[in-house]
Each structure stands twice: as structure tokens, then as C-alpha cells.
């Protein structure tokens with residue numbers, strides 16, 4: 345099995361300062377999946393085996409192997425020394441090297457056939473991708489997860505415009521949730537996206553409604569193939585970074 349298969353299914357999307365975004369092709373390919381599985385540790389292997397749906401197994405294996413590959417490059421470490429862990433079943437995963445949490449942060453999103461990974465040095469990041477504009481009860485879901493202005497804007501749009509607006513808002517908000525790592529515990533109706541971003545700007549700053557000191561840089565990463573967004577923590581320049589631990 346070739347040792348350099350991973351570069352054949354990834355391509356860089358963007359790099360802004362110390363934050364990079366990488367696209368992963370998740371199209372079915374047994375050779376790629378078999379190679380990806382060889383990167384997983386025992387716990388990840390058990391999780392991969394538990395997936396009943398082929399698509400979910402493939403998404404997990406390819407994204408997790410790519411994440412390990414990228415972290416090894418960034419940290420200059422061996423895959424065997426790296427663990428990807430989470431505080432709970434629904435907790436945000438983070439990397440541990442030789443038993444110590446590393447300062448590099450990451451986030452992963454997959455929506456067949458697209459995966460996105462963001463890796464950043466020292467700042468929290470969240471990413472979300474949605475492939476296609478799958479039909480849903482857009483107005484009904486908007487009532488639960490969008491603020492009053494967002495709901496009104498989605499209600500007044502029709503057809504494909506309604507679907508694309510919904511998924512644009514959805515991915516931007518999900519990127520924020522994933523950056524903070526709070527999952528579903530946040531009240532999303534209080535988290536309205538900035539006016540400029542809702543009206544077409546590809547970047548903007550979101551300020552937490554609970555703590556004005558917490559601010560996130562939002563960026564729309566959508567292409568013709570998928571809708572996607574990234575949220576990056578804005579930190580005070582004086583904040584210091586720590587180096588990865590030596591094993």
C-alpha cells in the first residue's frame with residue numbers, strides 16, 4: 345500500500361494567517377478507505393467498525409486519517425504518538441500528543457462527497473459544510489434556530505433562493521457553534537449573524553450575545569459544489585501561544 349495516498353484526496357482551500365482549510369474528497373474508493381483505516385488508533389478503529397452505513401464509515405475514516413496526517417505535519421510528530429480525544433460523546437475533539445493537549449486547534453465537517461478540515465495555531469475554529477440544497481421545512485426549522493431578522497429574511501425568499509439562504513445561514517451558525525464547542529446547548533435564536541454577512545458580505549465579525557469580549561471572524565467558504573463556512577476566534581494580540589510538547 346503506498347504511503348503517500350492522502351495527498352491524492354486532499355487539496356488546500358485557503359490559508360489566512362495561521363488558519364488553513366483543506367478539502368477532502370469523500371467519493372467512494374476502497375483503496376483510499378483501506379489506507380485511511382491504517383492511520384486510525386484502536387479506539388477509532390472500533391468506532392469505524394460500529395458504523396452501519398457505508399457513507400458514514402467512509403467519511404469518518406477519510407476525515408480522521410487526513411486530520412492525523414495534517415496534525416503530524418504541523419506538529420512534526422509521529423502518528424502513533426497522537427490521540428484525538430473528546431471530553432464527552434458530544435464534546436469537541438482536541439489533540440493530545442504524548443499525553444499533553446497541543447496548542448494546535450482543528451475542526452472537521454463532512455457532507456458526502458465533501459469534507460473540510462480547518463487547522464489553526466492557538467485559536468479556536470469551527471467549520472461546517474453542506475453538500476447540495478436538500479429540501480427541508482426551511483421556515484419551520486428557522487423558527488427554532490434563527491433569530492427574528494434571519495427568520496423574516498428566509499420567510500420572504502422563495503424556491504432555490506430560500507434553500508440557498510437557509511443553508512448559508514445554517515453553515516455560518518453551525519461553524520460558530522462548532523468553534524465554541526457548545527453543540528446544541530446554545531440558544532441559537534439569540535445569535536443573529538451580522539447584517540453585512542446576511543446581506544452578502546463573505547466575511548464579518550460575530551460578537552457573542554453573552555460576552556462582548558468573545559468575538560469570532562466569520563467567512564463564507566461556499567462554492568458551486570457546496571455551502572460552507574468557518575468561524576475563527578479573534579484573540580487579543582498579547583495572547584501567547586505554547587509550543588507542542590516533545591515526547
Ligand SMILES: CC(C)(COP(=O)(O)OP(=O)(O)OC[C@H]1O[C@@H](n2cnc3c(N)ncnc32)[C@H](O)[C@@H]1OP(=O)(O)O)[C@@H](O)C(=O)NCCC(=O)NCCS
Pocket residue numbers: 403404407408434435436437451452453454455471472473489513514515517518521522523524525526527528532
Ligand atoms: C457536533 C455537531 C455540531 C456536528 O454537526 P454535524 O453537522 O452533524 O456534523 P459535521 O460533519 O459538520 O461535524 C462532525 C464533526 O464535528 C466534530 N465535533 C463533534 N462534536 C463537536 C462539538 N461539540 N463541537 C465542535 N465540533 C464537534 C467531530 O470532529 C465530528 O466529526 P467526526 O465525528 O468524524 O470526528 C452536532 O452534533 C450539533 O450539535 N449540531 C448542531 C445542530 C444545529 O442545531 N445546528 C443549527 C445550526 S443553525
